[in-house]
Amino acid sequence: xxxxxxxxxxxxxxxxxxxxxxxxxxxxxxxxxxxxxxxxxxxxxxxxxxxxxxxxxxxxxxxxxxxxxxxxxxxxxxxxxxxxxxxxxxxxxxxxxxxxxxxxxxxxxxxxxxxxxxxxxxxxxxxxxxxxxxxxxxxxxxxxxxxxxxxxxxxxxxxxxxxxxxxxxxxxxxxxxxxxxxxxxxxxxxxxxxxxxxxxxxxxxxxxxxxxxxxxxxxxxxxxxxxxxxxxxxxxxxxxxxxxxxxxxxxxxxxxxxxxxxxxxxxxxxxxxxxxxxxxxxxxxxxxxxxxxxxxxxxxxxxxxxxxxxxxxxxxxxxxxxxxx
Amino acid sequence: xxxxxxxxxxxxxxxxxxxxxxxxxxxxxxxxxxxxxxxxxxxxxxxxxxxxxxxxxxxxxxxxxxxxxxxxxxxxxxxxxxxxxxxxxxxxxxxxxxxxxxxxxxxxxxxxxxxxxxxxxxxxxxxxxxxxxxxxxxxxxxxxxxxxxxxxxxxxxxxxxxxxxxxxxxxxxxxxxxxxxxxxxxxxxxxxxxxxxxxxxxxxxxxxxxxxxxxxxxxxxxxxxxxxxxxxxxxxxxxxxxxxxxxxxxxxxxxxxxxxxxxxxxxxxxxxxxxxxxxxxxxxxxxxxxxxxxxxxxxxxxxxxxxxxxxxxxxxxxxxxxxxx
Numbered sequence: 001x002x003x004x005x006x007x008x009x010x011x012x013x014x015x016x017x018x019x020x021x022x023x024x025x026x027x028x029x030x031x032x033x034x035x036x037x038x039x040x041x042x043x044x045x046x047x048x049x050x051x052x053x054x055x056x057x058x059x060x061x062x063x064x065x066x067x068x069x070x071x072x073x074x075x076x077x078x079x080x081x082x083x084x085x086x087x088x089x090x091x092x093x094x095x096x097x098x099x100x101x102x103x104x105x106x107x108x109x110x111x112x113x114x115x116x117x118x119x120x121x122x123x124x125x126x127x128x129x130x131x132x133x134x135x136x137x138x139x140x141x142x143x144x145x146x147x148x149x150x151x152x153x154x155x156x157x158x159x160x161x162x163x164x165x166x167x168x169x170x171x172x173x174x175x176x177x178x179x180x181x182x183x184x185x186x187x188x189x190x191x192x193x194x195x196x197x198x199x200x201x202x203x204x205x206x207x208x209x210x211x212x213x214x215x216x217x218x219x220x221x222x223x224x225x226x227x228x229x230x231x232x233x234x235x236x237x238x239x240x241x242x243x244x245x246x247x248x249x250x251x252x253x254x255x256x257x258x259x260x261x262x263x264x265x266x267x268x269x270x271x272x273x274x275x276x277x278x279x280x281x282x283x284x285x286x287x288x289x290x291x292x293x294x295x296x297x298x299x300x301x302x303x304x305x306x307x308x309x310x311x312x313x314x315x316x317x318x319x320x321x322x323x324x325x
Numbered sequence: 326x327x328x329x330x331x332x333x334x335x336x337x338x339x340x341x342x343x344x345x346x347x348x349x350x351x352x353x354x355x356x357x358x359x360x361x362x363x364x365x366x367x368x369x370x371x372x373x374x375x376x377x378x379x380x381x382x383x384x385x386x387x388x389x390x391x392x393x394x395x396x397x398x399x400x401x402x403x404x405x406x407x408x409x410x411x412x413x414x415x416x417x418x419x420x421x422x423x424x425x426x427x428x429x430x431x432x433x434x435x436x437x438x439x440x441x442x443x444x445x446x447x448x449x450x451x452x453x454x455x456x457x458x459x460x461x462x463x464x465x466x467x468x469x470x471x472x473x474x475x476x477x478x479x480x481x482x483x484x485x486x487x488x489x490x491x492x493x494x495x496x497x498x499x500x501x502x503x504x505x506x507x508x509x510x511x512x513x514x515x516x517x518x519x520x521x522x523x524x525x526x527x528x529x530x531x532x533x534x535x536x537x538x539x540x541x542x543x544x545x546x547x548x549x550x551x552x553x554x555x556x557x558x559x560x561x562x563x564x565x566x567x568x569x570x571x572x573x574x575x576x577x578x579x580x581x582x583x584x585x586x587x588x589x590x591x592x593x594x595x596x597x598x599x600x601x602x603x604x605x606x607x608x609x610x611x612x613x614x615x616x617x618x619x620x621x622x623x624x625x626x627x628x629x630x631x632x633x634x635x636x637x638x639x640x641x642x643x644x645x646x647x648x649x650x
C-alpha cells in the first residue's frame with residue numbers, strides 16, 4: 001500500500017488530495033494518512049496542506065527496493081532485488097542465501113560493517129557514501145574461468161562511469177581509477193566443486209563521497225570519490241545503468257561463450273597497458289611492461305629481455321612504476 | 326553437569342549411589358535425579374534401584390558430542406565438534422558457519438534431509454543408518470589443488486575401513502567400494518577467490534545399515550552397507566578412528582606439502598588401477614586403461630594406442646568395463 005501511495009505521489013503533478021488518494025487506491029483516509037507519515041519517517045519530504053492534499057518534494061537518496069525496482073531495465077540481473085540498509089558484507093549475504101535465490105539476485109546496502117576487498121583486505125564502506133552491492137551468478141563454468149567474470153564486471157563499471165563523461169580507467173584486474181585514484185573495486189568469489197561451481201558472487205564497491213576520516217592516512221591519497229568528478233550525480237541512476245551494462249556484457253558471455261566486448265572495453269580504457277608496472281607476488285616485486293589482456297582475462301606482460309608471460313588475477317597486485325598507478 | 330554425571334556412571338563398576346554422585350560432583354540429590362531422568366530421555370538405559378543407586382546399562386548409539394568428544398584422539402580435526410540429530414546437509418551447515426569456525430570444525434548428523442553427492446546428485450542419508458559428516462579446512466591452496474583433499478579423504482576412509490579387516494577399495498576419485506558396491510562417498514567443495522580460497526569443506530557419507538526401501542531399484546544393487554561385512558561394528562569408534570586417520574594424512578599435506586602417504590594408500594587399494602574403465606564425460610563414454618594416480622591426485626589413463634593422459638576429478642564419472650566397478 002505504501003508503495004502504491006508513493007507511486008501516486010510521484011505521478012501527480014503538484015498536490016493530490018487525501019480524498020483522491022483514498023478513492024483511487026480504495027483505502028481509508030486514515031490508512032492514507034498513516035502511510036504518508038511512514039514515508040516521511042523513511043526520509044521522503046512530503047508537504048501536507050489542509051484541504052489541499054499531499055505533495056512529494058524529494059525522494060530520499062536510498063537504493064531501496066521502492067526506488068530502484070521501478071527503474072530497472074534488466075531481465076535477469078536485479079530481477080530479485082534485496083535492499084539492506086546495513087549489512088556485514090553483501091558478498092557474505094549472497095553466500096547465505098544463494099541456494100534459494102535465482103541467478104541475477106542483487107543485494108544492495110548503504111553501509112557494510114565488514115566490507116571485503118581482495119585477498120582478505122577490507123573495503124571501507126561508510127554509510128550512504130558509496131554504492132555497495134553483489135550479484136549472484138550461476139554460470140556453468142569452472143574456477144579457472146572466474147577471471148572472465150571480473151573483467152566483464154570491470155568493463156561494466158568502467159563503461160557506466162565513462163558514460164557520465166568521466167575519464168575512468170581500469171587498473172587490471174579489478175579496480176576502476178579516476179585521476180590515478182581508486183574509485184571502485186570488484187571482488188569475485190566462487191563456491192562449489194572443482195569442475196562444477198554452484199555459484200559466483202561478484203561484489204562491487206563504488207566510492208561516491210570520500211571523507212578523509214573514513215580512511216587511514218596511508219591510503220587516503222589514492223582513494224577518490226565519484227562526486228569530485230561530476231556535479232550532478234544520481235546514485236540510483238548509476239546503479240540502474242550499471243546493472244543494465246553488466247547484464248548486456250554478461251549475456252554476451254553466456255550466449256556466445258566469449259567476452260570480446262568486455263575485453264575491448266578493458267583494453268581501450270586500461271590504466272596499465274603500454275606502461276611499466278610493478279607486479280607484486282608473495283612480497284616480491286618485478287618491473288614488467290603490460291602488453292595486452294587476453295581472451296581469458298589474463299594480463300600479458302613482458303620483461304626487459306622481451307620474454308612474455310600471462311598473469312592471471314589472484315595473488316598478484318599491480319602497481320604503477322612509481323606510484324599506486 | 327549432565328555430562329559429569331554420565332561420566333561418573335560410565336566409570337563406575339556396577340551401581341553408584343545417588344548420595345555418592347551428589348557428594349563427588351557437589352550437587353544436590355534432586356539435581357542428580359533430574360539429570361538422570363534427562364539422560365534416560367536421551368536414550369541412555371539407566372537402572373535406578375532404591376537405596377542402592379544408579380547403573381548405566383547401555384549408551385545410545387549416537388554420534389553426539391557427549392559420546393564422541395571424550396574419545397577423540399585428534400589435535401585439530403574435531404576440536405570443534407558439532408552434532409545435529411537432523412540437518413539438510415552437513416556440507417551446507419559448514420558453509421553457513423565457516424566464517425566463525427576454526428579449521429578442523431566437524432559437523433555430524435544422524436540424518437540428512439538433502440544429503441549431497443557429486444555434481445548435484447543426492448546422497449541418500451537415512452536416519453541413524455550411516456555416518457554423515459563434514460570437515461571444515463582452511464589450507465592455503467588454490468582451487469586446482471582441491472583434488473588432493475579428495476584423495477587424502479579417500480585414503481583416510483579406506484584405511485579406517487580396512488583396519489576393521491574389510492577389503493575396501495577406492496574407486497577413484499571419491500568412492501569407497503566393498504565387493505563392488507558403494508560403501509562411502511566423498512564430496513569436496515570450495516569457496517573463495519581464485520588464488521585464495523577461504524575454505525574447503527569435505528563431506529563424507531558412510532553407509533552402515535542398508536535397507537532396500539531407502540534406494541531406487543536402479544541403484545540398490547550397487548550400494549552396500551558396512552554392517553554386511555562385519556558383525557561387531559561400533560559407529561562411534563569408526564568415526565573417531567576416521568578423524569584420527571584423516572588428521573594424520575592431512576597434516577602430512579600441510580606440513581610437508583605432499584600427499585605421498587595418501588596417494589600410496591589410494592594406489593594400493595585402488596578399484597580401478599590396471600583395469601579397463603569407462604570414462605564418462607558430458608554423456609560420452611571412452612574405454613581406457615587406468616595406469617596410475619599422480620601426486621596431484623589425477624588419474625593417468627591410456628587408450629588402446631598407448632596414448633596417455635591425466636584426468637582430474639570433476640565432471641568425469643568412472644565405471645568398470647562391464648559394470649558399476
